[in-house]
Amino acid sequence: MRQLALDIGLAAAPDFESFIALGNEAAVRTLLDLQPGAAPVYLWGPSGCGKTHLLRALQAQAQAAHQVVTWLDGAGAERTPLADGTQWLLMDQAESWSPAQQQAAFSAFVQASAQGAAVVAAGRLPPVDLPIRDDIRTRLGWGLVLSLWPLGESDLRQALQGEALRRGLRLGDEVLDYALRRLSRDLKSLTGLLDRFDRYALQHQRPLTVPLLRQMLDEEP
Numbered sequence: 001m002r003q004l005a006l007d008i009g010l011a012a013a014p015d016f017e018s019f020i021a022l023g024n025e026a027a028v029r030t031l032l033d034l035q036p037g038a039a040p041v042y043l044w045g046p047s048g049c050g051k052t053h054l055l056r057a058l059q060a061q062a063q064a065a066h067q068v069v070t071w072l073d074g075a076g077a078e079r080t081p082l083a084d085g086t087q088w089l090l091m092d093q094a095e096s097w098s099p100a101q102q103q104a105a106f107s108a109f110v111q112a113s114a115q116g117a118a119v120v121a122a123g124r125l126p127p128v129d130l131p132i133r134d135d136i137r138t139r140l141g142w143g144l145v146l147s148l149w150p151l152g153e154s155d156l157r158q159a160l161q162g163e164a165l166r167r168g169l170r171l172g173d174e175v176l177d178y179a180l181r182r183l184s185r186d187l188k189s190l191t192g193l194l195d196r197f198d199r200y201a202l203q204h205q206r207p208l209t210v211p212l213l214r215q216m217l218d219e220e221p
Contacts, residue, residue: 014056018166020151020159020187024050027146031058036067036087036118040109040143042094043122048188049148051122055090058120062088070112072105074098082111087118094123094130094140106136119143151187153180159187163194171208178210196220 021028027043031054034041043051055071062069067087074096082089089112091105105121112119123130127141151159157176164171171194179190200216201208 014053015060016054016057018162019050019053019057020155020162022151022155023149027148028054030144030146031120034058034118034120037116038118038143040113040119040121040139042127042140042143042145043120043148044124044126044145045148046124046150048184049150050187051148052092052188054148055092055120055122058088059090070108072101072108074101076101082108082117086112086115089117089119091119091121092123094121094132094136095125097132102133102136106133106139109136109139156180156187156190160190160194163191167194167198169194169198169208174210175208175213178213 016028016032019028030041043054045051059069059071068083068085069088069090070083070086072089072091074093089108091108094105097105109119121140123140126147127137127145130137130140157180160176160179161171179193183193184190197208197213197216201212204212206212
């Protein structure tokens with residue numbers, strides 16, 4: 001198992017296999033069974049519960065099957081034309097869409113539905129509470145609405161140890177204790193921390209320890 005190395009451990013691309021589904025098994029089964037032509041699906045839950053991971057897993061699975069995917073999120077362009085032959089329309093961060101992005105989402109949703117593409121969207125809030133146009137909110141809530149729940153502490157430990165093993169890292173209990181006690185307790189933030197800590201340890205050629213983690217955090221903006 002790598003503790004010090006010259007290469008950087010790269011995070012694996014999100015897929016269904018690496019998703020810790022504890023408490024969210026039904027949602028994962030629904031997505032695995034989803035096919036183009038099905039009713040729209042909307043995922044909602046707090047930051048770090050795995051919404052983006054699942055959308056990216058759907059994207060990877062569809063692309064592996066040579067299916068065409070169009071992606072839209074709050075950080076994207078304000079005009080997102082539907083790719084020719086789109087079979088999957090995946091939309092993330094619904095609560096943060098600008099007015100122009102809402103228009104792009106509405107147009108893409110209507111076009112995708114008309115041509116039989118699967119539409120899967122996600123946001124932090126249920127459709128009824130989204131601060132977006134009524135016509136988009138209604139469409140997002142028209143199909144199946146699935147809530148996702150964040151992992152508890154024991155599940156977070158299991159997930160982080162799993163992510164560390166995937167990268168060939170040795171992550172001691174004391175580092176996990178410090179991260180869970182002092183830092184954001186959602187999986188997305190903690191996985192990002194693991195990525196940064198891995199790079200930092202490699203840069204300094206030191207093992208992953210609490211003092212090194214403190215040093216890294218002190219140096220970060």
